[in-house]
Amino acid sequence: MKVSFAKRVMIQDFQGEFVKKMLKSATSPDLIPFSGGIPNPISFPVEEMEKAAEAVLEKNGVLALQYSTAQGYLPLREFIAKRYEKKGTHVTAEDILITNGSQQALDIIAATLTDPQDDILVEDPSYLAALQTFHLYFPNIHTVELEQDGANIQELQSILKKHNPKFFYMIPDFQNPTGLTYTLEKREKVAQALKGTDTFLVEDSPYGELRFKGKQQPCLHSFLGEQCIMVGSFSKTISPGMRLGWILCTHKELREKMVEYKQLVDMHTNIFGQMILSEYLAHNDYDKHIEKIKELYRHQAETMIREMKAHFPSSVSYTDPEGGMFIWVTLPEGMTSIQLTQRAEKAGVLIAAGDPFYETKRNVRTFRLNYSNSSDEVIVKGIRILADEIRKMQEEK
Ligand SMILES: Cc1ncc(COP(=O)(O)O)c(C=O)c1O
Structure with a gap:
């Protein structure tokens, strides 16, 4: 055949x-x-997770094993929102969509915004599996050179003006593959370049919590608000096998579309896993x-x-x-x-x-x-x- x-x-x-x-x-x-x-x-945290799993089944077994809602488990979304709040980004649980790892977050964003031949923009080089995911939607992919301190601003401005991309996908902290981090100045310049355009910034930061030297930098969302979609993950801090990540989107219309799309593709992320993680986070010192x-x-x-x-x-x-x-x-x-x-x-x-x-x-x-x-x-x-x-x-x- x-x-x-x-x-x-x-x-x-x-x-x-x-x-x-x-x-x-x-x-x-x-x-x-x-x-x-x-x-x-x-x-x-194998032992702690075992305790959390037992507690979830004991306290809330029926809910854990039943179908759930597309946006994700509320206590987990509240935990994520509070963590952003602690770092000065004012968001609520309503702004968060739990995904099957941040890899699915990238797919949901691309699927929701990209038709064939639409223009999108990525750093050069960029995260390989993001490039692969974006290719599924047949976009025209433009690239902006990644310098030691972040994207080349002149190139960025010129591409934004010429192609009006749907989004600019960037990894500001300890980038995969380069390990490079945007300086404060570059973050401000990127935000300035995007302001007033119809291009969303997709800020993917799965390694953001893992800074072992230098000074913490503000997220791009703090400059761009609803024009910036943030992507996060528990893969690098707790477990990649649990496949738990999220999208933070304060743009209501876009977020609602992404939640609808998530429901179409897989109904919701594994609720048992979300509840176990949430239980773990409630009873252990994450920091x-x-x-x-x-x-x-x-x-x-x-x-x-x-x-x-x-x-x-x-x-x-x-x-x-x-x-x-x-x-x-x-x-x-x-x-x-x-x-x-x-x-x-x-x-x-x-x-x-x-x-x-x-x-x-x-x-x-x-x-x-x-x-x-x-x-x-x-x-x-x-x-x-x-x-x-x-x-x-x-x-x-
Ligand atoms: C930059 C970046 N984004 C997203 C992901 C996807 O991670 P996960 O789906 O496990 O959250 C990775 C994984 O290595 C990554 O490096």
Whole structure:
């Protein structure tokens, strides 16, 4: 039988192959896993979650196992709203839609706003799985260069003027893949550029809570209000397996459409999981839990940077993240990260070549390193292997 697939599942080959390779790091115990984006299991509060699950079934079993409403469990939405409130963003539980991870949040936003050939804008490079999700809706994807301190403002202004994109998708804190963070000045400039346009800003910040150095920066919503849709997640602070994220949207009409859309695609996010998480958050110190993760990631990032400084040739440059899980490395002229990825894998180290993180650039010199799920020994060993491979590539040139 011949299957005639829909175009949307046939256009993803290039990036799909890369994702498959990256996920390999979760299942290949013999290879050093610098390619993935996997949280350290230190963030999984297994025993506390067991207690929370028991309490939910005992106190509220029928509600937990019944169908529920599309917008999500009210106490969980209240918790999220209060957390924003504490940081000075005035929102209510009504502004929040619980999603099946923030990945679904990105899909709901794109589905609600994008028709084929509509213009949208992303950072270059950007989060690979966001690019893949946006492609499902056949938009014209424009890119704005991501500089050390945030998006290139002149380019941003020019694209906004010329193409009036439906939204600008950006990751202001410890970006995936680069680890870069927007400065306050860049945040203000981005907001100024967007003000008065019909372009929504999609502010995706799954790593925002994981700042281990530097100064906390205001969210873009604080400058743009309802023009900014915020996306958040519990994946990097509690559990990616629970698949719990959210959309914060103070634009009432848009939020209502997204809630309607959510109902169409999956009725609602798993209510049992939402109730367990909410119970966990009500009876445990979330800030203290996050402190533990930050301390660990700070140490791992410092170890990786120290090793890179000591062993990588000086012609290799890299970012120095203030939080999150990633470092972005640039190889010297004349080398490609795909070559290094292949050689490194043979030598026992998985890295994420930069290519699929760019909408169009190929054979790039950049690649992503993840430190969150490796011990000191593994980081030391893996960086030395990479350094050896880079030197060999230099010698062979
Ligand atoms: C920038 C960014 N957004 C969204 C996600 C999706 O995360 P989740 O669906 O687990 O919340 C990720 C995952 O790595 C990410 O890096």
